[in-house]
Amino acid sequence: MKKLMRDILTNGEFRVNGSLWLEGNGTRFFGPGPVELLQLIEETGSINQAAKKMSMSYKKAWEIVNRLNEIVGSPMVITATGGEKGGGSSLSDEAKELIEWYVSLRERFRRFIEEETLKLH
Template identity: 90%
Template structure:
């Protein structure tokens, strides 16, 4: 089978590719978009500003934040209302750990795809 597959794939340049998402309750909820949103919330201190930097509506950003908080079962985004400077948002330590774990997983996934792609050219 290996030789047959290699013979089939020698006619062009092929590579292994894919996306990496976490699912919970049968729903994709954590991948590149939500990770970037959380990182930008941390950077800006604002869901609204994070959404703007991503070219995303505030409503869509809130939907993502609510889905993350609901599926994970603990707040990944913490909001504060009012005050002298208005409200703001931050990400929890759980969110920071989840981002770090996901980025590490994504790097391992990238290496796996790269290694498998090299096998197609042999």
């Protein structure tokens, strides 16, 4: 196996790669896209504005938020309707903790990928 790998790897520049998602009940539900959406909701105070910044439809953003809420079992996004400012959205403490944990996990995953890529050379 070592000779085969060495032969393969001398024919180009190779690197280890991968993506990282959380799955629940066999469904991908938390990864780069949903994390970015939640971060933009927190930044803008609006699901609609967050969706626009991602060039995503409002309907798609709501589908992501609803799927997160269903799988996690508690609201990730807290919405307020009406009022002087027309309502808005914010993240629950659970959503903020999940994002923080995921960002940390991504960093560990990035380091793992980097270390494995170095072993190829």
